[in-house]
Amino acid sequence: AAPYAPCGHDVWMSIRFLAVLATLLPCVEGSCPSSLTSIVIGTGTVSVTIPELQEAELWQQSCHSFVPGYAGSVRVSCLSGVRSLRQSCAPESCAQGSAAPARLGDSAELLPAVTRGLEHGKQEAIPCRSLKDGYVGYVILRCSLGRLSADAASCRPAVQDARTAYRVVNGDFLPGAWRVFEVSFYTSPDCQTGRLDGEIFGSSERAPEQRVALSVDGDRSTYWSAWCPEGCTNNTAWLGLVLPEPQVLRCVLLQQSEVSCCRAQVLHLDLWDGEGWQRAHSWELQGPSGLSGAALVVPNSCARLVGGAGLVDDCEGLPIVGLKEGETCTARCAEGFVGGQQDLVCQGDGELLGTVPTCINVTQYTQISIYVSSGVMLVVLGCIYSCVCMVGKGRLTFDVADLPKPFQGRWLESKGTTSWELIYINVQQQRAEAAAKKAKAAGFSVHQEDIQKQPAQMRMGGRRINRNQGVDGLCSPCEDPDLCLAYALCPICRQADTWHTLGVPHWQSYWKVLSAYALCPCCFPCFNFYARYRIRQAFKIPLEPHRDCLIHCLCCCCCTPCAHLQEARLVDAPILYFRCKHKLAQFQIREAHEKAEAERLALHGDVP
Secondary structure (H helix, E strand, C coil): CCCCCCHHHHHHHHHHHHHHHHHHHHHHHCCCCEEEEEEEEEEEEEEEEEEEECCEEEEEHHHHHCCCCEEEEEEEECCCEEEEEEEEEEEEECCCCCEEEEEECCCEEEEECCCCCEEECEEEEHHHCCCCCCCEEEEEEEEEEEEEEEEEECCECCCCCCCEEEEEEEECECCCCEEEEEEEEECCCCCCCCCCCCCCEHHHHHHHHCCCHHHCCCCCCCEEEECCCEEECCCCCCEEECCCCCCCHHHHHHEEECCCCHHEEEEEEECCCCEEEEEEEEEEECCCCCCCCCEECHHHHHHCCCCCEEEEECCCEEECEECCCCEEEEECCCCCCCCEEEEECCCCCEECCCCCCCCCEHHHHHHHHHHHHHHHHHHHHHHHHHHHCCCCCCCCCCCCHCCCCCCCCCCCCCCCCCHHHHHHHHHHHHHHHHHHHHHHHHHCCHHHHHHHHHHCCCCCCCCCCCCCCCHCCCHHHHHHHHHHHHHCCHHHHHHHHHHHHHHCCCCCCCCHHHHHHHHHHHHHHHHHHHHHHHHHHHHCCCCCCCCCHHHHHCCHHHHHHHHHHHHHHHHHHHHHHHHHHHHHHHHHHHHHHHHHHHHHHHHHCCCC
16 A cells, blocks of 8 residues: 655645635735715614725714714724624603793793603603693693604683683594694674684694794794694694683684695584583584685574573573574473473574463462362351351350359369359259248248258259369360361361450451461461460459460460360350340240230230
């Protein structure tokens, strides 16, 4: 075998290595030529000219020098002829304590709005009152590439009264931002006279180039634009006016963009009702409004319907806004009234067209008829009672002093006996005394004890007397069934009869007392107490005002009827006594006349 020759192989490998090294030697030591390079910073691409760089040389520039608002740097290095590029560009943030000028409404005053620190693309809300007292809303601070802007469009003076603030709101979606060149508010429907002056405000703004104040500056080349990065959804963008005092708005003159993406075709009008925003009216526009703008007429509100009693309607409409022109409402009669219903239409002059129904109060007429029927029934009962129970009935006006002693100083029933029993006992005692005198005249001996004992043993004939009467007959109301029945049928007729029969004072007659009781039912306790007081005086009964007050005032529901019947029995007893006495006298006179006539005839021999 041939011997191994390692030297030849090593030489061959060395030659190959030297050849490769000779090829790479120009690249290992040298420069990087100048070139134009594209660098992506944020969302854009920037072309950067990089100068020639020597071996191991570093080229560095700030991102802000290429794209303002970006922090960081761009670094390019050259190594072995190869260029290496690195960049750390990022959007700048707004440092804490940074301030942006905020303009409230159309004021020329700029107020500093200070942030607590914001990153790029973020926003912060601070109360408007922190910038100026008496203002509500929020200032929106936005940070964009290290630049802080203040959106104070929503700041407005605080309002309390209704109709002191109005605003126009977009009613449809806008792909772009809503742009308004000029807006003005008027109290006349022609948008010519009665322009309202106040402080303008909005939902948002692209401050300061498209701020809200530019919509009322009178320059049609400037405009206000809402902040809507992704388009304005409905009811999110608006322009408003705060007034120093309440006003009725009748027209809005609005000039907005002619571009469809920035022009609202549906608009709403909101007003301040004292507590919040209320939708007053809506419009639908057809196409561009031209250079003169669109005159948006606000329909007039109809005044509240003024009708008679019992009229119910829905013509008030919404609170504050009321019923608008062309809208209808219904007026009808409430429950308890009759008169039908009627539809009314709101006219442009603020009046309701239609006939308001006339409502008749059925309940009231029913009550009146009840009162009249009750009065007529009371008069009829009074007449019937007067004819049945009071014809020929006397009064005690002049006979009170002549009352028998058994009727004086006590009620008719007292201590288990009645005045009638006392009268009966007195009569029997008088007869016993007369008989004793005759016996003495005839020579018989009569003891005084027998004369006094005999009447006490006698009993009164006729109707049985209740011996178990309580409280002087107060607890025995039906002691006289006739009086009890009369009182049950017409209580005030019976009480008027008692006053009339008593006759003290004499002007208190039956019909006067009956009228007083009928017209003043709330005075019943007072009338009853006074009547009992007069009866006590007339019959010389000891006064007991505490008991009378308890009976007629405190326990009037249960005790007054019993007291009335007790008083009626006492007052009618003397009348019955005098009537019986009068009839007895007439009977005795007639009997005497008949006896005298019989004697006369017998004297002359005539046979009757």
